[in-house]
Amino acid sequence: MTIHVKNNIHWVGQRDWEVRDFHGTEYKTLKGTSYNSYLIREGKNVLIDTVDHKFSREFVQNLAAVIDLASIDYVVINHAEEDHAGALSELMARIPGTPIYCTHNAIDSITGHHHHPEWNFHPVKTGDSLDIGNGKQLVFIETPMLHWPDSMMTYMTGDAVLFSNDAFGQHYCDEHLFNDEVDQTELMEQCQRYYANILTPFSPLVTAKIKEVLGFNLPVSMVATSHGVVWRDDPTQIILKYLEWADQYQEDRITLFYDSMSNNTRMMADAIAQGIHEVDPSVAVKIYNVSRHDKNEILTQVFRSKGILVGSSTMNNVMMPKVAGMLEEITGLRFRNKRAAAFGSYGWTGGAVDRIQTRLMDAGFDISFPLKTKWRPDGSALAECREHGRQIARQWALQPLAVPRSNTTHATAVTTATVIATPIATNDAIAMNNDRGMLCTVCQWIYDPALGEPDQLVAPETPWAAVPESFLCPGCGIGKEVFEPCTVGNRK
Numbered sequence: 319m320t321i322h323v324k325n326n327i328h329w330v331g332q333r334d335w336e337v338r339d340f341h342g343t344e345y346k347t348l349k350g351t352s353y354n355s356y357l358i359r360e361g362k363n364v365l366i367d368t369v370d371h372k373f374s375r376e377f378v379q380n381l382a383a384v385i386d387l388a389s390i391d392y393v394v395i396n397h398a399e400e401d402h403a404g405a406l407s408e409l410m411a412r413i414p415g416t417p418i419y420c421t422h423n424a425i426d427s428i429t430g431h432h433h434h435p436e437w438n439f440h441p442v443k444t445g446d447s448l449d450i451g452n453g454k455q456l457v458f459i460e461t462p463m464l465h466w467p468d469s470m471m472t473y474m475t476g477d478a479v480l481f482s483n484d485a486f487g488q489h490y491c492d493e494h495l496f497n498d499e500v501d502q503t504e505l506m507e508q509c510q511r512y513y514a515n516i517l518t519p520f521s522p523l524v525t526a527k528i529k530e531v532l533g534f535n536l537p538v539s540m541v542a543t544s545h546g547v548v549w550r551d552d553p554t555q556i557i558l559k560y561l562e563w564a565d566q567y568q569e570d571r572i573t574l575f576y577d578s579m580s581n582n583t584r585m586m587a588d589a590i591a592q593g594i595h596e597v598d599p600s601v602a603v604k605i606y607n608v609s610r611h612d613k614n615e616i617l618t619q620v621f622r623s624k625g626i627l628v629g630s631s632t633m634n635n636v637m638m639p640k641v642a643g644m645l646e647e648i649t650g651l652r653f654r655n656k657r658a659a660a661f662g663s664y665g666w667t668g669g670a671v672d673r674i675q676t677r678l679m680d681a682g683f684d685i686s687f688p689l690k691t692k693w694r695p696d697g698s699a700l701a702e703c704r705e706h707g708r709q710i711a712r713q714w715a716l717q718p719l720a721v722p723r724s725n726t727t728h729a730t731a732v733t734t735a736t737v738i739a740t741p742i743a744t745n746d747a748i749a750m751n752n753d754r755g756m757l758c759t760v761c762q763w764i765y766d767p768a769l770g771e772p773d774q775l776v777a778p779e780t781p782w783a784a785v786p787e788s789f790l791c792p793g794c795g796i797g798k799e800v801f802e803p804c805t806v807g808n809r810k
């Protein structure tokens with residue numbers, strides 16, 4: 319089956335109505351997804367991306383029904399993940415010598431998955447082009463870490479189609495291919511869910527890359543993604559949305575999530591939310607039990623919120639495990655410019671609330687005062703919870719964060735296994751210490767002035783300010799702009 323996209327471009331992908339889990343079980347694809355592959359038939363025949371590995375046989379059979387496989391001149395792989403390049407082994411078994419155009423990094427990841435180093439790879443860099451006849455060219459644009467080191471986009475001149483791969487996509491399945499043909503509310507919900515859960519950590523790169531691409535002044539008539547719809551009606555709308563979402567996005571919204579063994583912490587959550595609503599009826603407030611609710615929906619709500627309240631009772635001196643898991647996810651997503659506070663019920667010594675506060679601080683949130691209640695809250699404890707909600711509402715409404723975090727020297731405490739953490743008590747201490755280490759917000763590599771970086775010819779004791787602007791992160795190859803001060807100084 320094929321769908322006509324534009325002129326000599328056809329969709330030859332695969333719909334997947336029934337998939338419900340992605341990246342293991344990390345991402346719930348409640349609306350299914352599609353794997354978009356495109357066949358261009360100009361002077362040269364070009365295949366852009368393939369489909370998920372589980373559809374390899376159907377994909378190659380369908381493709382062979384459309385075109386003599388031997389007449390495919392070039393294969394372009396924008397990204398090596400198995401949902402896009404998964405059918406390569408099946409395809410290349412039929413056309414082994416066909417040139418594969420991809421980034422230099424993709425040779426590593428394609429070979430790492432398919433184990434065919436003998437394939438005819440042609441590595442490309444940003445600005446490289448490939449003549450496909452009839453006066454048209456494919457121009458390649460590397461997009462490292464959006465969302466793998468190997469990622470790139472391909473732009474087709476003449477037709478002005480941007481094959482954007484994962485960027486601007488969404489896990490959404492519909493018999494229609496184009497954005498103007500589907501339910502707009504569903505579509506934008508899935509776009510936002512996709513951005514919040516997958517792209518948030520890379521927001522600084524999203525902004526920089528979009529500005530770079532816009533700087534080329536290329537006309538864009540369509541954005542042909544690798545999941546979900548092809549944007550043909552006002553295709554720049556999704557590009558502008560990405561710029562908005564990448565800019566420390568938030569709405570007038572507060573999200574509470576918690577876990578609870580016997581509903582005591584839940585009673586607190588309800589009362590706190592009532593207090594918030596009393597003071598500020600215009601703020602959107604939503605409550606989620608992490609044990610019962612779709613995790614990706616909660617993370618999307620966190621993405622949309624100006625602040626979050628995280629609750630857990632104490633169990634064996636620590637917080638409940640699902641709350642800990644959520645905090646780990648939130649740390650990885652590197653939200654910025656948001657407030658947070660912990661709450662929870664306990665029986666004797668407690669412990670969960672303090673741990674949550676620390677974890678929220680480590681995750682880069684601006685912390686407000688916590689609230690603890692002993693055992694099941696009675697009338698006066700519930701009144702205290704409502705008053706807590708009122709105070710939170712007042713503080714978060716009247717005292718917006720003055721300066722976006724990305725513009726301050728306020729560091730994020732890093733707790734990955736590869737670094738040795740040095741706790742820092744106050745923002746002032748962080749400011750004084752900000753030459754100690756610099757964290758790559760994309761791949762977590764740490765620049766430690768004490769060690770320098772011999773590979774990059776930066777001598778030990780070189781402060782970050784003196785590191786050349788041409789410095790590239792050895793972890794992901796991206797420049798100084800994605801580094802933030804961090805509270806650690808030693809790389810193992």
Ligand SMILES: Cc1cc2nc3c(=O)[nH]c(=O)nc-3n(C[C@H](O)[C@H](O)[C@H](O)COP(=O)(O)O)c2cc1C
Pocket residue numbers: 577578579580581582583584630631632633634635636663664665666667668669692693694
């Ligand atoms: C298995 C279990 C372990 C607990 N461990 C602790 C603990 O280490 N420290 C503490 O202060 N309370 C502890 N408690 C008491 C609970 O924190 C307390 O009952 C709380 O009110 C429960 O709130 P919830 O209904 O929101 O879960 C424990 C309770 C249970 C059932």
